[in-house]
Amino acid sequence: MDFDRLLQQLRILDPSVLDMPPSPRQEQLVRAVLQAVRNAAEQTAPGKPQHLPGLGVFRHRPPPPEGEAGGRPRRRMMFVPDETPALQEDTARRWRDALCQAEPPLPDPQGRFVVLFSPKSASSSVLIWFFHVLGLYDEARSYDEWPHQYRLRRFYQREDYLAARATVGPAQVQVLKVVRDPLRRAVSSFRHAVGLGYANEAIRRAIGVDVDTQGLSFRQFIDFLETEDLAHCDVHHREQWHPLEAVKAPDMVINIDRGDLFSGLNAFEARLGLPITDLRQLSWLHELQATRVPEVMTGDLDTLYQRPLTVSQARHGPWPAHLLSADARQRLQRLYGRDVMLYA
Template sequence: MTTEYTQLAPKVVFGADPAPLILSRRKIVVSFSPKSACTHTLVWFLRQEGLEDQARDYHQWPHRFRVNCYYKLDAYSRNLADAIAHPADYTLLKVTRTPSNRLVSQYRHSLRHNLVDDAMSARFDIDAKSDGYSLAQFSHFLSSIDRRVVSRTDSHLCEQFHPAWMFPFGQVITVNADTHNVSACLNQVEERFDLPVTDFRDTSLYGAWSKAHHRPKEQAARADDLFFRPFSKADAKLSFPTRALQSHARTHRAADQLFPLDARHSETSADFAGACIDAPRTTGRASPMAA
């Protein structure tokens, strides 16, 4: 493990938000971060683990079940203890994003949900609630806070890197949701580990859960000054220049500076038993959750 995590107890490492899930039938540790196809992956996991109906009955938002119920299950406690004691028997499946693309998603999420309005208003002497703030200002704010997942910072503002990734798992599979189709990759994982195959075209799989994943209309904009242009909550909900901001050179530089570990751990890999995750993204979204 990296030096800053070596003194932490294993349960603290695994408990960092969001704590990994454990697919008990095939000893697969599933890890993701907010704004990294997390809901898409979680819904797939709940179906594979036989918890889909319980999650739907508990709340319309599946992460509520994950946080309030799943981690408290006796089965999870037993699986977690076994994974900590025998990591070589487990496969780590992590779903990631390209850091610069995720930074734009973090920015839009913060605008839409008023996540850091008070802090931004105080730091830059602005009215963030009504006028919004720029990606430059948001990046500057992130540079001043603890972005590790083991901190008390909201996980939507933290890096993707999870200290549990450093455990000596027997196999590691990384799926980057920006470069590869997550559904197709999960289907390949199912085939490789002899799991029931999920039909991601089945609308009942996501149902009402997909309504919470509103995606704003793509705003046509020149990329030259976007990094410094303030955007508001209304922009984040209705019309937002996602692609232009993602391609901006300053966005890439900011992400490299803010999340250096993410760049080293986010690329889709083909490092399990000689098999290959090979489902590159085509046009359109990788996840039906964005419909």
């Protein structure tokens, strides 16, 4: 078995699994798992090949020619890695599937890059920048003051977008990922849920709270999150990890809670050799940011964590400056474990 090739295939299947190069401990774990799978294959289906999609096949070794067995015992099962064309076909399929998710990424129609964004992680600002880079800024702004309207109703129907989605592969593009701290994002999602009511019916069914009449505390919101499938739920509180990352790891990650978004976007432009955008001159960006609710409510953190907040407070303030109590942090770290591991 070509062990180095197996490690390469594992990274293609999920780039987050292994360092590059793999650490000795990771190699040891892969060898141990491979041995366990080999043993299981031999016990459960004697004499039959066992295929591991995207990796290879366990086959029984043919008996050695007479007189060549030697004194060393031979494993009855051998592992044959998949041929490269089969692996490439599997990668291309998973890439296309990821680009067609319910909340699709943003591929550049010219095939230079793909943007992975998450609601409540500066997605509107990222989207305005994206439209500017594509030369669609004026068209998108004329269509609607909320940039996501153009994305949903016009951009995803454009022929050049559809062509790029169908033809551009992972090897051709740079992937930009924009995230924020998963716990702070949950606080932002909470205010959004209370203010806009997008999850009211789901919250009522899950925990029996009528947000319109009773308000909702951050503690209750986490109660609700604990009933959700955070890989497939509403995008405003869905995990930030995207299936595209299992095919190609982001080439650049901007965490807006760790660094300046505008500087990060300019750095990505420089990386691609694109003109550097003066984001201070994009008035649309700053007009949207001016609508943010001021966070002026203060008090004991544990009390604020358990205090029901109203629709009016979510929309107009006052809103707590802090909600991440020790209990909230512990619960959210468990809920958003993958995001915490990758982005926090």
